[in-house]
Amino acid sequence: MPELPEVETMVRGVRPSMEGRNLVELRIIDRGYRPLTMLPSSTEVCRRVAGARIARVWRLGKRVVLDFADRGTLAIEPRMTGLMLTSDPPSVEHLRLEFLLRDASSPSAADPFSVWFWDRRGLGTITWRAAGEIDELIRQRKLGPDALTLDAPQWQAALGITSRAVKVALLDQKLVAGVGNLYASEILHLAGISPLLAASKLTQAQWERLAEAAREVLELAILHEGSTLSDGTYRNALNKAGGYQNSHRVYAKAGEACQTCREGLIERIVQAQRSTFYCGSCQALKVKRWRKT
DNA sequence: ATTAATGTTCAGAA
DNA sequence: TTTCTGAACATTAA
Numbered sequence: 001m002p003e004l005p006e007v008e009t010m011v012r013g014v015r016p017s018m019e020g021r022n023l024v025e026l027r028i029i030d031r032g033y034r035p036l037t038m039l040p041s042s043t044e045v046c047r048r049v050a051g052a053r054i055a056r057v058w059r060l061g062k063r064v065v066l067d068f069a070d071r072g073t074l075a076i077e078p079r080m081t082g083l084m085l086t087s088d089p090p091s092v093e094h095l096r097l098e099f100l101l102r103d104a105s106s107p108s109a110a111d112p113f114s115v116w117f118w119d120r121r122g123l124g125t126i127t128w129r130a131a132g133e134i135d136e137l138i139r140q141r142k143l144g145p146d147a148l149t150l151d152a153p154q155w156q157a158a159l160g161i162t163s164r165a166v167k168v169a170l171l172d173q174k175l176v177a178g179v180g181n182l183y184a185s186e187i188l189h190l191a192g193i194s195p196l197l198a199a200s201k202l203t204q205a206q207w208e209r210l211a212e213a214a215r216e217v218l219e220l221a222i223l224h225e226g227s228t229l230s231d232g233t234y235r236n237a238l239n240k241a242g243g244y245q246n247s248h249r250v251y252a253k254a255g256e257a258c259q260t261c262r263e264g265l266i267e268r269i270v271q272a273q274r275s276t277f278y279c280g281s282c283q284a285l286k287v288k289r290w291r292k293t
Numbered sequence: 294a295t296t297a298a299t300g301t302t303c304a305g306a307a
Numbered sequence: 308t309t310t311c312t313g314a315a316c317a318t319t320a321a
Contacts, residue, residue, distance in 0.1 A: 001300050034316070062301085080300055081317080094317095121317045123301075164310070173302080181300060231299080231319080272311075274300075 002078045004147055004178030005221035005244065006234050007062050010084040013237025015057045017086050017115050018066065018101060022053050024112050027098040036096045036117075037125040045128045049074055054101075060134065061146055061177025073134055075127045076117060081233050082124035085116045088239040094120045120233065147178035148218055152204075152211040159199045166202065166210075167195030168272045179214070182227060182251050185277045187214045189250045189260070194285040195269075195276045220247065227251075250277040258282060 002010065026046045028036070038045045049068060056067035064076040064084055076084070082096075089095055097117035117124065129137075137143045144158055158176045159169045169175055170184040179187065188195050191213035193206050202210070221227065226242035228234045229252070235241060249259060254268035254277060264281025 003300095077301090079302080079316090121300095123316050125302095162309085168310095171301085229299095233318095273313085275298095 001080055001180060001182065001229075002082065002226070002234060003062060003180035003183050004059075004218055005183070005224075006226035006242065007064060007078065007178075008059050008148075008222050009225045009236050009242065010078070011057055011059045011064055014064070014084045014086055014115050017113070018054050018099070019057045020054065021101045021103060022051065023049050023066075023068075024100040024102050025050055027100065029095045029098060031093055031095075033094070034122045036119070036122065039125070039127045045074070045126060048072060048128050059146075061143060061173055062180065065134065070131050072128060072130045075129065075134070077125045077127070078119070079121075079123040079125065081120040081122075083118045083235055083239075084237055085118055085235075085239060086237045089116055089118045090235065090239055091118075091120070094118055094122075096122070096124070097126070142174060144172070144174055144176040147176050147214060150176070150211060150214070152207040155211050155214070156202070156207045160202065160207075162199050164199060165195060165271055166193060166197050166199040167276050169199040171272070171274065178218075181274050181276075182229075182248075183217060183221065185251050186249060187217045189278055189283060190217055192282055194283045195271065195278050196285055220244065250279065253277060 026049050028042055028046065048071065052068045052071050054066050055069040058065050058067065062077060066074040095116050096119050099115040100112045101115060102112045145154065150158065159166065162169050162175065167184050167188060170179045171181060187210065191209040193210060221244040224242055224244035224247065225236050226234055227244040228241035229245060232241065250266050253266045256266050258264045258266055258279035258281060261279060261282035264279040266277055267280050269276050
């Protein structure tokens with residue numbers, strides 16, 4: 001379940017291999033699994049990117065974006081089990097795409113080398129967009145602002161417009177891009193905010209704490225190269241596990257004592273058919289007091 | 294052997 | 308309009 005920190009780790013992992021290089025060819029690997037969703041179509045996508053220079057590799061929410069300058073952009077959404085790899089894929093049978101690359105400055109020197117998109121469950125999507133169309137997505141509010149750089153007023157502007165529970169709102173990529181189920185729970189716990197509180201009801205102090213907690217959790221998770229859960233699926237570009245799972249405070253810790261307040265137990269509830277983990281004591285709906293940790 | 298659970302997004306219902 | 312539910316996918320745990 002790559003979320004913002006995992007996708008950022010993928011971007012940083014493949015950037016040295018892709019940015020500034022020529023994409024000789026995009027190969028579709030077909031081993032009889034469900035075909036990878038490619039828009040407008042796989043042949044069209046491959047035709048568009050063949051021979052183009054990758055000007056920039058960046059991240060938007062949970063998407064890896066390859067920028068082909070004036071030609072357009074390729075957005076890769078790993079969804080549940082997608083990975084970008086520069087070496088050592090976890091298995092051969094779930095390789096989906098091979099990016100054949102060459103150094104732009106010496107086109108004939110070295111042999112082309114490869115970057116792969118690997119996806120066990122095959123839920124990932126690859127989408128081609130004409131130049132400028134991604135900015136248009138944001139302008140049309142089909143995708144919210146990226147979660148990594150928001151301050152308190154920006155968080156309030158993005159999430160405060162809905163009456164849904166703040167945990168549910170955090171998962172809505174149209175409101176804010178990048179936060180998924182794991183980091184939503186972790187961020188709200190560090191901020192001391194109940195996941196059940198309506199997003200429109202947060203106080204000024206709570207928006208400040210949310211902004212601070214989001215920055216702290218996401219940046220530290222990026223530093224640790226993301227979270228590899230017990231199923232072991234998520235890996236960085238070198239097929240190595242991340243380390244932030246060792247810093248989780250609430251996710252998948254139902255029944256354990258809260259290490260922050262040392263009073264409550266971590267509880268698991270279901271919101272919008274998704275697991276939410278939180279401390280019933282220091283994330284109580286009615287906050288009696290707020291303690292700095 | 295069947296079933297539930299997993300996470301994300303979208304279509305469609307309420 | 309806004310919010311909620313179910314489906315799709317592959318694999319594992321129960």
